[in-house]
Amino acid sequence: MAEEFWRWTESRWTDPAIDWKAGKIVTGGVDVGSVSSQAVIMVDGQLLAYGNTRTGSDSPNSAMNAMNMAMEDAKVTYDDLQYTVGTGYGRVNVPFGQRAITEIACHARGANFMYGPSVRTVLDMGGQDCKAIHCDAQGKVTNFLMNDKCAAGTGRGMEVFADLLNVSINDMGELSLQVAEEPPPVSSTCVVFAKSEASGLLRAGWPKEKVLAAYSSAMAHRVVSLLERIGVEKEFAITGGIAKNIGVVSRIEKELGIKALKPTIDTQIAGALGAALFAQALAKKSGK
Amino acid sequence: MLANYGYQDGSGDYFITIDTDKCTGCGDCVTTCPAQVFEILTEDPHDPFREEPVAVVKSSEKKKIKYSCGPCKPVGERPPSPCVVSCRAGAISHNW
Missing domain, CATH: 3.30.420.40 (ATPase, nucleotide binding domain)
Known part of the structure; x- marks a missing residue:
């Protein structure tokens, strides 16, 4: 196989x-x-x-x-x-x-336990949906928003790209950062359309890391726009599988202008x- | 708690916000909405310790509210959305 x-x-x-x-x-x-x-x-x-x-x-x-x-x-x-x-x-x-x-x-x-009571904004980047949550010092939800209609910004999207580019999912974050300068993000955040766009970029001679950088920054932009709908209050933390992808996490941090708390336990x-x-x-x- | 039900896709953001601190669970929105978007639950699925009824957007409606709410949207001379008017507590708002 x-x-x-x-x-x-x-x-x-x-x-x-x-x-x-x-x-x-x-x-x-x-x-x-x-x-x-x-x-x-x-x-x-x-x-x-x-x-x-x-x-x-x-x-x-x-x-x-x-x-x-x-x-x-x-x-x-x-x-x-x-x-x-x-x-x-x-x-x-x-x-x-x-x-x-x-x-x-x-x-x-869970984020309140993992990251401590100072967490106010939690971004969960799950397998097939994405959630932006505000919570109080007890970990009680005060405001939330979920997008489960579209797989952009989720683990499933990253899995699709791992297979397309033949890069292990564990190495994707690091690899996406190995670009001299950030390429423009892929124009479509829909996973299906983004995949066709990426196939085109590969044919046009883009190296894998550049394609991956373009996809990761599109993904980061997508979840940031979701987060901005409820606003970001400090401290900010990311949970879910994508929290392990340094390429996406660092691009989200850059776009928001604040750092995410460092996890001590498996974010999944x-x-x-x-x-x-x-x-x-x-x-x-x-x-x- | 501000509960935002809806979605974001390539065409835009569509969210109905229910302020659960204001919602009394009276059910006026359920009977008013011509598209049956709302329902009353005896407990809040996002707040396990709340013990009063609360209005939520049905999970079957969540991904199509752009279309369900379309006929009521206040464009031109049309009056404000019936659900927003019906809620005496002022707990319901739409983002689009």
Whole structure:
């Protein structure tokens, strides 16, 4: 089989320092997205483990796959989870979930945990949609806007370009910065049209990095125009898979004129993290 | 919370904003809108701890409001949109 350049790395992580059996409340958060699924396990408000995998055609299975990855090293079982919240596109299809909460609420809450209470603006660049969110110091949403009609500015668009240019998705950000001067952005932000435009540029003799730079800056411009609709208040943070693409992130920072906070945890798990935090609060509320 | 429902595409931005701090969940917008764009939910999907009803734009309408709202748009002599007028709390606005 030919190499699949779009394949991003699945991952799992467990904090070996936490003895979860000594904890009071063990909760789960599952984010079944359009492209990737994440599961997070938290103990008393501390991150214990997560799993990050690709979403298949079956949402319940994807939710279980992600949760199994998170549980494996931590040796947690489904019976140990006192409360689980589902989020993302497939949130109502999480078989072991007690409640579904929208990814907008979860991303704000997750970003509040990941980046600290100073975060006021969260930009989530997900697999198939893009969200601009304002939140308060508690991670509660105060203003939000989502664009899920168009895939411009999303991970799916970047995956399409990885395959077109035969560049691994992990290397795209760095490569897009290896241009002596910034080329004009591709004129169409629609992924389908942008792809045809990029094919034309390749035929015209543009090197890969130049085409990639042109696409990355079009993508950055697109999400900045979405962000500007609600305004950007400091501190600013980006979540989702594209937050790992330095080429897009640096172009967004340049266009906005402010820096995004540096992530300390995998930015893809923000939604699941928020879900697990809501699960903590809901478990306490239900007196479990 | 300012909840913006709608989308941005190659032709422009189309968002209906519902200020959930003002919305009382009375349902006047639901009965007024000729295109049935709104619905009342018993809890806010974006605010799990809110326990009062709230108006939202139906998910089936979100991606086509440019067309659903078109016939009511105040152009020329036409009066303001019925949903905006119907909302006594002044919670509804359109961005286009």
